[in-house]
Amino acid sequence: MSQVEQNVHPGMNLGYSGDTKHAEVNVFGFWLFLMSDLVTFGIVFAVFGTMTGATAGGPGPEEVTNLHSIALQTALLLGSSFGFSWASLSMKYHDERWRTLGWLAIAATSALGFLVIEFIDFLHWIEIGAVPQRSGYLSALWALVGLHGLHVTAGLLWMGTITAQILRFGLTDKVKSRVTRMGLYWHFLDVVWVGIFSMVFLAGVA
Amino acid sequence: MNIFGRLHWDDLKLWEVFHDFSIDSLVASGAAWGAVFAFVALIGWITYLGRWGWLYREWLTTVDHKKIGIMYMIMGFVMFARGIAEGVAMRSHQATALDGGVLSAYHYAELFSTHGTIMIFFVAMPFINGFINYLVPLQIGSRDMAFPMLNQISLALTATGAALCMISLVVGAFETGGWTAYPPFTSAAFDPGPGPDYWVWAIAISGFGSTFSGINYSVTIYKMRAPGMKFMFMPVFTWTALCTGILMTFALPPLTVAAIMQALDRYLDFHFFTNDLGGNMMNYANLFWMFGHPEVYILILPAYGIFSELVSTFGAKRIYGYTSLVIATMSIAVLSFMVWLHHFFTMGNSATVNVAFGIATGLIAIPTGVKVYVWMTTLWRGRIRFTVPIVYMAGFLILFTIGGFSGIILANPSINWQVHNTQFVVAHFHNVLLPGLLFGTLAGVHIWFPKAFGFRLDERAGKITAMLWIVGFCLTFLPLYVVGLMGYPRRSAAFDDPAFVPYMIVCVIGAFILLTAFAGLFATLYISIRNRDRLAVPLGDPWDGRTLEWATPSPPPPWNFPVIPEVVSRDAFAKEKSEGRPYVLPPEYRDIHLPPPTAAGLVIFLATTAFGFAMTWYMWWLAILSVVVVIGWLVMRSFREHEEVVIPAVEVRRVNNAWIEAIQLGKGVNRDHETSSANRGYAASDYLKEGA
Numbered sequence: 028m029s030q031v032e033q034n035v036h037p038g039m040n041l042g043y044s045g046d047t048k049h050a051e052v053n054v055f056g057f058w059l060f061l062m063s064d065l066v067t068f069g070i071v072f073a074v075f076g077t078m079t080g081a082t083a084g085g086p087g088p089e090e091v092t093n094l095h096s097i098a099l100q101t102a103l104l105l106g107s108s109f110g111f112s113w114a115s116l117s118m119k120y121h122d123e124r125w126r127t128l129g130w131l132a133i134a135a136t137s138a139l140g141f142l143v144i145e146f147i148d149f150l151h152w153i154e155i156g157a158v159p160q161r162s163g164y165l166s167a168l169w170a171l172v173g174l175h176g177l178h179v180t181a182g183l184l185w186m187g188t189i190t191a192q193i194l195r196f197g198l199t200d201k202v203k204s205r206v207t208r209m210g211l212y213w214h215f216l217d218v219v220w221v222g223i224f225s226m227v228f229l230a231g232v233a
Numbered sequence: 234m235n236i237f238g239r240l241h242w243d244d245l246k247l248w249e250v251f252h253d254f255s256i257d258s259l260v261a262s263g264a265a266w267g268a269v270f271a272f273v274a275l276i277g278w279i280t281y282l283g284r285w286g287w288l289y290r291e292w293l294t295t296v297d298h299k300k301i302g303i304m305y306m307i308m309g310f311v312m313f314a315r316g317i318a319e320g321v322a323m324r325s326h327q328a329t330a331l332d333g334g335v336l337s338a339y340h341y342a343e344l345f346s347t348h349g350t351i352m353i354f355f356v357a358m359p360f361i362n363g364f365i366n367y368l369v370p371l372q373i374g375s376r377d378m379a380f381p382m383l384n385q386i387s388l389a390l391t392a393t394g395a396a397l398c399m400i401s402l403v404v405g406a407f408e409t410g411g412w413t414a415y416p417p418f419t420s421a422a423f424d425p426g427p428g429p430d431y432w433v434w435a436i437a438i439s440g441f442g443s444t445f446s447g448i449n450y451s452v453t454i455y456k457m458r459a460p461g462m463k464f465m466f467m468p469v470f471t472w473t474a475l476c477t478g479i480l481m482t483f484a485l486p487p488l489t490v491a492a493i494m495q496a497l498d499r500y501l502d503f504h505f506f507t508n509d510l511g512g513n514m515m516n517y518a519n520l521f522w523m524f525g526h527p528e529v530y531i532l533i534l535p536a537y538g539i540f541s542e543l544v545s546t547f548g549a550k551r552i553y554g555y556t557s558l559v560i561a562t563m564s565i566a567v568l569s570f571m572v573w574l575h576h577f578f579t580m581g582n583s584a585t586v587n588v589a590f591g592i593a594t595g596l597i598a599i600p601t602g603v604k605v606y607v608w609m610t611t612l613w614r615g616r617i618r619f620t621v622p623i624v625y626m627a628g629f630l631i632l633f634t635i636g637g638f639s640g641i642i643l644a645n646p647s648i649n650w651q652v653h654n655t656q657f658v659v660a661h662f663h664n665v666l667l668p669g670l671l672f673g674t675l676a677g678v679h680i681w682f683p684k685a686f687g688f689r690l691d692e693r694a695g696k697i698t699a700m701l702w703i704v705g706f707c708l709t710f711l712p713l714y715v716v717g718l719m720g721y722p723r724r725s726a727a728f729d730d731p732a733f734v735p736y737m738i739v740c741v742i743g744a745f746i747l748l749t750a751f752a753g754l755f756a757t758l759y760i761s762i763r764n765r766d767r768l769a770v771p772l773g774d775p776w777d778g779r780t781l782e783w784a785t786p787s788p789p790p791p792w793n794f795p796v797i798p799e800v801v802s803r804d805a806f807a808k809e810k811s812e813g814r815p816y817v818l819p820p821e822y823r824d825i826h827l828p829p830p831t832a833a834g835l836v837i838f839l840a841t842t843a844f845g846f847a848m849t850w851y852m853w854w855l856a857i858l859s860v861v862v863v864i865g866w867l868v869m870r871s872f873r874e875h876e877e878v879v880i881p882a883v884e885v886r887r888v889n890n891a892w893i894e895a896i897q898l899g900k901g902v903n904r905d906h907e908t909s910s911a912n913r914g915y916a917a918s919d920y921l922k923e924g925a
Contacts, residue, residue, distance in 0.1 A: 052379050056452040059482055063444055067486040070523075074494070074505065074516055081511025083504075159503050163511025166503040170494065188868050195872065 050204045057208045061215050068174070068219050072226065075171045079231075081163035088231025091157050091168065096148050097228045101220065103141040104179075108217040110134035115210050118203060124193050127206075131193075134213070135186050138179055145176055168227065175223055178216050185209055238851035244405045244427075257337045260322060265403045268315075294830040296381035297791055301388050302367030303685060306678075309359035310754075312351050312395055315402075317751050319348040324709065324744035328737045330727045338726035342409035343428070345724055347398060349412025350432065353528070354439055355395040357666070360674045361535040362391070362443075365450055365474045367685065371782035371789065372468045374459025374798045374805075379452040381828040383445050389834035390442025393841040394435040400846060401431040408432045411724060413525070414495070416506035416517050421499045427849045433496045434845035440489040447481025450474055459781075461800035465559070468780040468804075469552060472559050473538030476566035477531050484527035484570070491520035500848075515580065522573035530569040533665065534562060536673030537604055540629065543622050543676055544608045546776050548615025549904065551804055554607040561600035561607075568597045578649045587646040594644035601637060605630065618904060621695035625676035628703040629668045636664030639714065654724075657717025663710040672702065675754070683775050683914070687787040688768040691760045692908045698753030705750050708743025712736040770914030772896050777904050777916035779807035784815065786892045787914055792825045792880055795889040810918040816896050822882040822889070829875050836866050 079088070114130035117123070152158070152165075159169035189209055192202050242248075247269065250262035279285060292300060323344050326336045334341070366384065370377055378384045401407045408428035410419040414436075419429040454475040458467070467475075495517070497503040504512040545552040552558065574582065574590040608630065617623060639661040643649055652658065675698075683689045716736045721728055761768055773787040781798060782789075784806045796819040802808045809815040840859040847855035901917025902909075 052452060052456045055456060056379060056448055059448045059451055063448065063482045063486055066483050067490055070487050070490045070520060074490075074520070077513060077516055078505075078511060081504075081513065083509075083511040085510075159497075159501065161510070163504040163507075163513060166497070166505050166512075170497065170503070170505075184864075184868075188871060192872065 050200070050207075053204055054207060054211070057211055061211060064215070065219075068171075068222075071167075071171045071174055072222065075167040075227065078163045078167040081167075083162040083164075085161040085165060086152075086155055086157040087164065088228075090155060091152055091165075092228045092232045093148065093151070094228070094232070096144055097224050100141050100144050100148075101224055103137050103144070104217055104220050107134045107137035107141065108214050110137055111210055111213045115206065118198060118206060122198060124198050127198065128190060128193055131186060131190055135183060135190075138183055138186075142176065142179055142183075145172070171227065172223060175216065175219055178219075182209070182213060182216060185212070236852065236854065238847070238853070239427075240404070240850040240852070246403055246406075256335045257340050260336065261340060264318070268399060268402050290830070293835050294832050296377070296385050296828050296830060298366050298370050298378050298381065298384060299685065299789065299791075299793075301384055302363045302365075304388060305359040305363035305366060305391070308392060308395060309356050309363060309674075312355040312359070312398075314751070315399070316348055316352045316356050317748060319344050319351075321741075321744045321748050323348065324737075324741040326726070328734075328741040330737070331731060331734055332727060332729055334727050336726070339409060341726040342724070343407050346409055346411050346414070346428075346432075347401070347407045350407075350435070351395075351398055352666075353412055353532075354436065355391070355398060357532045357670055358439075358443065359391060359395075360670070361477065361532055362387075362446055364470075364535055364539065364674070364677055364681075365446075365477065367681065368782060369450065369453060369471055369474050370457070371684075371785065371793060372471045372780050373454065373457060373462055374781050374794060374800060375453065375457040376793050376797075376825070377828065378449050379457055380449050382831055382833050384449055385831065385834035386837055387442040387446040387449065389838035390445070390841060391439045392838050393845060394439030394442075396838075396842045397431055397435040397438075397845045397849075400842075401428070405431070405849070413521055415521075416495055416498065416514055417508050417512070419495065420507055421502075422507070429495070429499060430849040431845075433492050433499070434848055437489055437492040437496070438841050438845055440485050440492065443481050444485040444489070447478045447483075447485065450478030451482060454478065459798050459800050462805075465556070466800055466803050466805070469541035469555070469558055469562075470535070470538035470780075472562050473534040473541075476562050477534050480527045480531045480534075480566055480569065484524050484531065486524075487520045488524035488528075491517055491524070494520075496848075515577075518577050518580065519573070522576040523570075525576065526573040527569040529665075530565055533669050534565065536670045536677075537562065539673045539677040539680070540608060540626060541604075542780070543626055543680060544611040544615075545804075546680070546778055547620060547623050547626075548612045548617050549777065550611055550615040551779070551807070552607065553610040553613075554603075555803065557603055558607050561603040564600040565597060568593060568600070572597065575644060575646075575649070578646045579653050584646075591644050591646045591649075595641055598637060598641050598644075605634060616904070618907065620908060621679045621690070621692060621699055622676040624696055624699040625672040625679075625702075628699070628706075629672045629676075632668035632703070632706065633665060635711075636661060636668060639664060652717055654722055655717040656713040656721045656723050659723045660710050660713035660717055663706075663713075667702075667706045667710065675699070675702065680776065681782075683768075683770045684773070684782060684785075684787050684789070687771050688761065688765040689770055689775055689908075689912070690757055691764065691768070694753065694757040694760045698750055698757055701746055701750035701753050705743050705746030709740050709747055710743070712739050712743075767910045770912060772892070772899055772914030774806075774916045775907060775912050775914045777907070777918050779804040781805050784809070790885075790888055792827060792885065795819060795822060795825075795885045807918075815918075816893050818890065818893055822886045824882050825880040825885055826877040827880065829878050831875075833866075833870065837863060840866075 110130050110133040114127050114134060117126045117130055121127075157165055159166045186209065189202070189205055192205070196202055246261050246265035248262070250258045252258075279288060292304065295301065322336070323341065326334045326341055326344075329335050336344070366378070398407070405427040408414055408419050408424060408431070410416075410424075410429070414429060414432050417423060419432070454467070454471060494503070494505040498505050498507060498512075504510045506512050506514045506517045508514075541552060541558060571593040572590055574586065575594045578587050578591070608626075639657070643652065643658065643661055679690055679695055713736075716733050717723075719730070719732060721730070721733050770787055773785050773789075774783040775787075776783070781800075784798070785793060798805065806815065840862045844856055844859040844863075847853070847859065896915050899913055899915040900911075901915050902912045903917050906912065907916070
């Protein structure tokens with residue numbers, strides 16, 4: 028395979044065939060899905076923006092923000108994204124299933140760590156009475172952070188499925204195409220998280 | 234815990250009339266019994282015909298875009314029957330509504346809520362989805378949608394929403410806050426009952442389906458066009474489908490988010506839209522109309538596309554001002570996102586905000602006006618044949634322009650302050666949706682029915698029906714402008730001004746004419762099926778069509794085209810005809826690979842319907858089970874390797890050669906005789922002279 032062909036679809040190396048074309052269609056469709064999902068997040072962000080003052084005497088941004096925890100969560104989620112990048116690159120340049128699976132495992136563990144710490148934060152919020160039923164502000168906070176957490180959870184389920192598929196089928200064209208789409212999703216969630224920590228947590232205590 | 238949640242025997246509407254007899258309960262129970270009987274009769278009929286296996290293999294598991302399109306249309310017409318019946322019930326009530334009325338206020342509120350919800354989400358949306366599904370792959374020279382299985386799943390999710398609305402007719406009640414379901418009126422504090430929950434799940438679940446459809450349409454048009462088909466070669470309908478696809482991708486998420494936030498308020502006691510603890514119902518109004526206004530254009534743009542194809546086909550000219558039509562379509566799609574606030578001019582915005590949105594709203598009239606002129610100039614000096622689609626077109630051009638003008642009136646905030654929430658608004662949106670979307674749909678059915686089923690619809694019955702629609706529309710909705718200006722509020726179950734009565738009588742007469750027109754559709758269909766041999770057009774081009782879908786037999790084979798066509802110009806088929814080389818045998822045939830049938834849609838339909846029903850009635854175990862089924866099934870399925878359906882080259886050759894041979898034996902029919910039985914779908918084109 029020439030260098031040019033290798034670079035046609037970064038991370039996939041599917042070669043020229045009918046399948047290549049359909050892989051392109053799939054990835055483009057997935058981009059559109061992500062754009063649509065970004066609108067969803069944008070809407071929830073906007074609702075949060077209008078409700079930052081609606082604390083109704085309940086806990087506000089100062090009470091719910093623990094910057095140490097947020098820093099750790101950010102590091103873990105960005106680390107997970109970084110791990111996934113290496114999984115994509117190893118798929119592209121080495122085409123060895125164990126190497127790819129190793130990086131995927133790192134990405135998954137890191138994301139799991141993110142979820143655990145987020146969960147501990149949630150427990151703390153419940154402890155101090157910062158439950159979504161308390162005020163419009165807290166409803167919006169839980170919905171936004173929760174929606175992101177739900178996306179990460181779904182992503183982990185997806186990553187588990189892909190791992191099983193790599194074990195079962197190896198790095199076939201179809202599986203590679205799925206890893207590529209999963210990568211888009213995973214980095215997208217990172218971008219959304221950057222929005223959450225800067226607009227919800229940093230801006231909340233600034 | 235009760236396994237039936239909060240569902241109780243008494244929630245069945247069927248018994249209501251026996252407990253407490255009145256006209257009101259008779260209407261409610263009668264409708265419930267009617268729905269149950271229709272359902273049982275349908276099941277019995279299919280069983281009697283022994284068609285379950287056929288139904289499963291040929292329709293319920295198919296991923297063929299043409300069959301999915303047809304199923305969307307059938308769903309639309311079934312739900313249309315209910316929507317019309319509700320409309321007639323409301324008008325009958327209004328005719329007696331001076332200081333009262335035959336129905337209870339609660340029942341009337343349920344009627345306008347279900348009527349609006351069903352007409353928008355489960356009649357209008359299936360209609361446009363039906364057309365886009367059927368036509369786009371054929372018009373762009375593709376074998377199918379980009380994602381055939383996702384297409385089937387979208388249909389299933391829409392069907393779930395429709396099913397939940399139908400279930401609410403029999404079990405429990407629907408909400409009473411209109412199709413917009415504004416909280417806090419639909420919040421748990423005001424209405425703890427099942428009605429708003431039915432709405433929430435019907436809308437949220439079908440909303441996901443529409444988002445997926447939008448993605449599918451956009452990707453199909455971007456990526457699956459036949460070689461040579463540049464964007465500016467695409468048929469106008471495909472252009473409108475592309476804009477609709479983009480709008481659906483971006484406009485549906487606000488609705489889904491709003492519906493789910495409403496669910497969080499109702500189920501988990503959140504405070505997004507409540508009256509207390511920081512809730513803000515204006516957020517709901519904004520979210521809903523951020524979806525709601527683009528939605529209007531999601532519905533009307535494909536109808537514009539149909540009218541554009543119609544004028545050039547039945548005017549026998551290429552479309553005048555193709556480029557401006559495309560630009561106008563795109564402009565409308567962009568502007569549609571900038572106007573949503575005009576739905577609440579009176580809810581306390583600053584004058585500056587109102588002016589900005591008023592101007593943006595008025596601006597939409599410009600591209601729409603461009604379109605009207607383009608259609609008129611296309612018809613100008615064309616060789617128009619006065620067929621059924623042209624009758625609808627004539628009604629559309631005049632009535633839709635009136636509706637558009639009333640929209641410009643409403644776009645002015647200061648006038649809007651006077652007429653908002655009156656029947657004037659009701660008149661306006663029916664005035665654009667009926668002549669626009671509905672006439673477009675019915676005209677489109679007349680144009681493409683022969684493509685889908687191989688025979689034309691009866692012209693005479695079709696014309697009578699079209700006239701009934703036009704007259705019925707005028708009588709039912711134009712008087713509402715007058716009573717609206719006189720101050721009759723909308724959604725009001727009763728009024729106290731005797732001056733409204735004569736208008737309401739005219740309205741109810743019109744409503745019954747519309748009901749007759751609806752029956753006329755079935756009469757047309759019945760007459761046409763009976764005479765289908767005389768009306769048959771198997772050769773595929775009954776109207777001397779211009780775009781690629783007419784270059785196939787009727788009905789087209791599952792693979793659409795034996796070889797993917799090469800496109801060199803706009804109006805690709807007209808170009809071939811003008812150059813005297815249509816219907817050429819391809820030099821070689823290849824095996825064709827098609828996606829395999831799948832039960833995905835069926836599984837997802839059953840599971841999500843169970844989910845919506847379970848959530849409405851608090852049967853948590855069933856809700857969890859159905860979510861597990863959906864996720865588990867999708868994960869399991871991703872492990873299965875699917876064999877493609879392979880159509881061998883010899884089979885493609887056999888089918889295609891037989892068709893070409895039939896054309897060579899056939900005699901071309903001049904368009905003056907295209908409504909006669911001599912029309913077998915082989916048009917004697919005179920594009921040669923015109924030079925297309």
